[in-house]
Amino acid sequence: METASSSNAWDWxxxxxxxxxxxxFEPDPVTSRELIGAAIARGGRTIIDVGGGGSRLxxxxxxxxxxxxxxxxxxxxxxxxxxxxxGSRSEQVTWIVGDAAELDEVGRFEIWHDRAAFHFLLEEPxxxxxxxxxxxxxxxxxxxxIATFAEHGPERCSxxxxxxxxxxxxxxxxxxxxxxxxxxxxxxxxxxxxxxxFQYSTFERIEPGAERAREEEIDGDA
Numbered sequence: 001m002e003t004a005s006s007s008n009a010w011d012w013x014x015x016x017x018x019x020x021x022x023x024x025f026e027p028d029p030v031t032s033r034e035l036i037g038a039a040i041a042r043g044g045r046t047i048i049d050v051g052g053g054g055s056r057l058x059x060x061x062x063x064x065x066x067x068x069x070x071x072x073x074x075x076x077x078x079x080x081x082x083x084x085x086x087g088s089r090s091e092q093v094t095w096i097v098g099d100a101a102e103l104d105e106v107g108r109f110e111i112w113h114d115r116a117a118f119h120f121l122l123e124e125p126x127x128x129x130x131x132x133x134x135x136x137x138x139x140x141x142x143x144x145x146i147a148t149f150a151e152h153g154p155e156r157c158s159x160x161x162x163x164x165x166x167x168x169x170x171x172x173x174x175x176x177x178x179x180x181x182x183x184x185x186x187x188x189x190x191x192x193x194x195x196x197x198f199q200y201s202t203f204e205r206i207e208p209g210a211e212r213a214r215e216e217e218i219d220g221d222a
C-alpha cells in the first residue's frame with residue numbers, strides 16, 4: 001500500500017502493530033493466488049507485487065518456482081517484515097523500496113499484482129504515472145491484476161482516504177495499453193471482523209490503441 005506522503009505512516013504502522021492485526025491482513029491471500037495462478041498457467045514466469053509490504057503472498061510466489069519475483073512497497077519496514085519471515089528464502093526475491101506513482105523504472109515483469117495500493121492514489125498525476133510505469137513494465141501479452149475497494153467499499157483505510165473503483169473505471173484509468181479481461185468481487189473481513197468489499201480486475205497488456213482499432217474493424221465489417 002503506498003503513497004509518497006504516507007510512507008512514514010506505513011513505517012509507523014508496521015513498527016507498532018502486529019501484521020495479523022492490521023486491517024488488510026490475509027492469512028492466506030486466496031483470491032490473489034487464484035488470479036496469479038491463472039496468469040502463470042498462461043505462461044507468465046515473472047511477477048512484481050506492488051504494495052506487497054509484509055503480505056504473505058510472496059511466500060506462495062516463491063513456492064511457484066518462478067523465474068523472477070519482486071516486491072515493491074513504499075515502506076521499508078513492511079518489506080523488512082516479509083524478509084525476516086522468509087529468512088534465507090528472501091534471497092530469491094528482489095525487494096524494492098519506492099512508490100509506483102514516482103519510480104521511473106522497476107524492471108520487466110509478465111505479471112503485475114497490486115492488492116490495494118492503487119486506490120490510495122488520490123491525485124490524477126500520480127495515477128497517470130502509475131499507469132505509465134505499469135505499461136512500461138509489462139510486455140504486450142502480460143497481465144495486470146489490480147484490487148481496490150469496490151464502489152460500496154470503505155472510504156478510508158488505516159485512517160487514509162481512498163478512491164473506490166468499478167472494473168470499467170479502473171480500465172479507463174490505466175489507458176489504452178490495457179484491456180479488461182475479467183473481474184470479481186471479494187468480501188474481505190479484517191482481523192476485527194469488519195467487512196470490506198473489494199473488486200479484483202485482470203487486464204491484458206496490449207499495444208496502445210489496439211482495442212480501439214479492433215472495434216473499428218468490427219464496426220467496418222458490420
